[in-house]
Amino acid sequence: MxxxxxxxxxxxxxxxxxxxxxxxxxxxxxxxxxxxxxxxxxxxxxxxxxxxxxxxxxxxxxxxxxxxxxxxxLHERSTGIGAVVVEGERPVVRIEQGRLAYDLQAVVRGKAVNNAYEALTQLPGVSERQGTLTLAGTGSVTVILNGRPTTMDAAQLEALLRSTPVERIEKAEIMYSAPPQYHVRGAAINLVMRRAAAGTLTGEVHGDYSNRYYGNWEAGGNLVFAAREWSADITYSAGQTRSKRLIDLLSRHTLADGTYDIEQHQDLVSETTAHRLRASAEYAPENKGRVSAAYTASFTPRNAGDSRAEGNFVRSSNRPDGDAAMHNLALRYTTASGTDLALDYTHYRTDDRAAMRNEYADGTKRDFDVASGQRIDRLSFSLDQRHEAGKGWEVTYGALLGWTSDRDWQRYTVLLGDFDAPETDSRLDEWTGNLYAGIGRQFARGSFSLSAAGEYYRLGDYENWSVYPQATFVWMPSAEHVLQLSLASDKSYPSYWEMQGAVSYIDGYSEIHGTPGLRPMRSYEGQVVYVLEQKYIFMLFWNETRDHFQQTAWQASDRLALVYQTLNWDTNRQWGANAIVPFRIGRWLDSRLTLTGLRMTQRCDAFHDLSFDRSKWIGVVRLDNTVRISRKPDLTLDLAAFCQSPAIQGTYDIDPAWSVDAGLRWNFDRKRASLTVRCDDLFESGVPFARVRYRGQWLDMDSGAYSRTFTVHFSYRFGSYKERKHKEVDTSRFGH
CATH class of the missing domain: 2.60.40.10 (Immunoglobulins)
Structure with missing residues (x-):
């Protein structure tokens, strides 16, 4: 209803x-x-x-x-009520049909937060590590918009959300076990976007300057028009990013004829110019359903770099250059009875070139040029239906059919030296068929949902049938006590490029290898969540991934080469506990303490020419503080601290990591304008040192330089900006 x-x-x-x-x-x-x-x-x-x-x-x-x-x-009462001021603490979280629902604007009120992406990182249990959003107690989390999955990769989704004002978000819903009608499995965060009020023309413009060794800029704007039965919007942003990474490698590389001490200093510079465009329209006559269309595009006319390596083994220079483009058209029709039909088409193209020059310590040289590219066409169709069966019962069912055509190639031109160029040219057709059904019921003190999805998957000669169960149970003896149990399963697929046999070169010693036959990974997870007084959250969690794939480094046993390759592990398991405790001091300090303790186990019986089976206890502490400096002028200060104990990743040992972030925000012109100054990772301590000391593998890797980021953001909103967001484009498996 x-x-x-x-x-x-x-x-x-x-x-x-x-x-x-x-x-x-x-x-x-x-x-x-x-x-x-x-x-x-x-x-x-x-x-x-x-x-x-x-x-x-x-x-x-x-x-x-x-x-x-x-x-x-509704008609206003003829007698009004005088001004009444009521002060109280708003609930941090509410339970809505098995979802943890947060008023995102209430969560970030007064914080130095400029956009939807930064607002997401302020949700309890959500954090960002090295450009990836994580949710405490889960193996991974998917961001969906208005109940539909995005079809963008992490970088593109981040760019889009960073250009989205937080005022456009009505609420954020955290689901530890997403029902199948969302067409994602496992944990998900659903952003519910506001609808524009009828008869309004609203918008926002913004600009950013950031510095992380190099200066970068980004600017954009949004414009929305809404009538009673239809609405239209357009969003555009452009920016230029230049980044620098320093990686110091110390490798004691053992071969049959002895051990070689190799020292390499890598200086990696990249420069990208990007444009993002979205235009959409929706027609929604009252009681007659809704139809919408959206066009999304991203263009990267320049994606260049200059990578240099100096050391006692090889002196290298690599100058990559390329461009990419993505176009997506999404159509959606929702009938008055609740049937939802969606059609989605994506075309992605990238062309890359690189000139590699290597001069080895023994005087030999190896020079070559490489050209590579990718063409992807993807089409998907989905149908979803929900029925209310009375007395609180609900029945859902639906289907999804998807097809993808992928072509990848890589060609070498050898200019100098003896070099066996591993050229590739492959074509893949991928088919996915999914059917699901589920039931659920709301009752006086809780709810439950249970569903199962059957999926057929085919990629080339590989075929697989899978069943994915999902269950959520919520018990609410009172508003102050809520208990939620969630179970979910999922399957994740590697990128198309990782599944090719292509070899890319960072320098004359470090290589990136593709893995033909790389298998998808299956994950299983469960959580028990207890919410006290609608703000304190306590959790027990477990998640396990079979055939887990991840890129790690390996010193080749037959030659002097450091090989980065994505391989399937037997298992990656985590179990532990998590606590989120918010607290306030007067009206000037709002804080949140997050504590996580977990046991991690990783095992791979066929890791190149050796195996590993490793476990470790890991602890994570995060403290977020918002200090109200003054109300006139409207000034707030954010201070956040993060600390993680030593960890493992395959054969890597990861040192402890910690960071401190600070941000100052000034709202003015009746809060239509805001100016924010931020500095993330103040002490450049957030990127940990990594080492390998395992069964003859000996490697030190230090990549922590230039992690401090300084940002200035200005935005101005007009027309009381408030609007909704849309389904986006998944390119998570595209690119090199």
Whole structure:
């Protein structure tokens, strides 16, 4: 049961209590309207009677039997109430149909947060490590938008969310076991975006300058127009990023004829110019369903670099250059009865070139040029349906069919020296078919959902049938005590380029190898979550991945080469506990302490010419603080500290890592303008030192230089910017 509440001037009315009664006037369920006046009640009965209650409006009632209540108009009371000030602490989290729902704007209020991506990292249990979002207690987490999975890789999704104002997000929902209608498995964060108010033209412009050894810039804008039955929006951003990495390698490389001490200093510089464009339109006549279309594109006309290596083994120079483009068209139609149809097409293209020059210590030289490229076309169709079966029961089912055509090639031109160039030219067709069904029920003190998805997968000669169960149970003896149990399973696939036999060269010693026959990995996970007083969160978790794939380094046994390669491990298992404790001191300090302890086990019986089976206890502590400096002017200071104990990754031993971040934000011009200054990893301690001391493998790797990032952000919003977000484009398996 869905609908919308507005006043006599067509403006949405938030905070309206909507109470559902059955034909005998017995209470069934209740809900509250959101910031756009929209509400949804699950479970629902037919016929029903709805009561709409608000302190500033007259009581309204509606009777009917349709699944859509439409728009209900409330009339203001003839007598008003004087100004009343109520101070209290808002709940950090609410349980909504098995999801942990956060008001994201309340979470980041007063913090030095500039966009949706930075806001995500402020959610309890969510953090960012080396450009990847993680959720405590899970193996991985997927970000979905308005209940639909993104089809972008992590870098593109990050870029899009960084150009999205946080005001456009209505709420964030954390699901430790996402139901199959979301077309993702395992843990997910669903961003529910606001709808623009009818008859508005709104927008936002922003600009960023950052410095991480080199200066970088990014600028963009958004424009939204909304009428009563249709809306349209366009978003554009452009930027230039130049980065520098220093990697110091010390390798004691053992061959049959002895051990060689190799020292290499790698200086890696990359420069990228990128443009991102999105345009969409939606037509939603009242009680007649909704149809939408969106075009998303990203263009990288320049993706260049200059990588140099100096050492006692080889002197190398590598100058890569290339360009890439991605186009996506997404169509979606939702009927009034709840049937959801979606069609998605993506085309991706990249062309890369590199000139490698190597001069070895023994006087030999090896010079060559390499050209590589990728062409991907992907088409998918999905159908989803939900039925309310009465007395709180819900039935869901649906299907997805996907096809991908991938072509990858790599060609060498040898200019000098003896070199066996491993050229590739491959074509792959990938097919995916998925059918799912699920049931769920809401009851007075909780809910449960149970589903299973069957999937057929084919890539070349590889075929696989899989079943993915999912279950969530919530028990709420009172509003102060909530217990949630979640079980989920998933399968993840490597990128198309990793599955090729191509070889890329960082320098004359370090190489990156593809892995033909690389298998997808299957994961299983479970969580027990206890929420106390709607703000304290305690968790026990377990997750295990079979055929886990990850890139690690290996000193070749037959020649002097450090090989980075993605291989399948037998298992990667984690289990432990997590606690999130927020606290406040007066009106000037808002803090959150996150504690995680886990046991990690990693095993691989066929790791090149050796095997490993390793375990380690790991502890993580994070403290986030927001200090209110003043209200006039509106100044806030963020201070965050992170610390992780020693860890492992395959044969690597990872040293402890810690970091301190700080940010100062000034809101002015009636909060339409904001200026933020941030410095992340103040002491350049966030990238840990890594070493290998395992069965003849001996390697030191220091890549912690230039991790400090200084950023200045300015944004200006006009027209009371508030809008919704959309399904995006998955390119996680594209690229080299």
């Amino acid at each position: 869905r609908g919308r509440v507005e006043d006599t001037e067509g403006r949405p009315v938030p905070g309206v209590a909507v109470v559902m009664l059955d034909a005998d006037s017995a209470y069934v369920a209740a809900a509250a309207s959101d910031a756009e006046g929209r509400f949804e009640i699950v479970p629902a009965v037919k016929p029903y009677r709805l009561l709409f209650q608000h302190i500033s409006y007259e009581l309204a009632a509606l009777s009917g039997a349709s699944g859509e209540a439409g728009t209900v108009t």
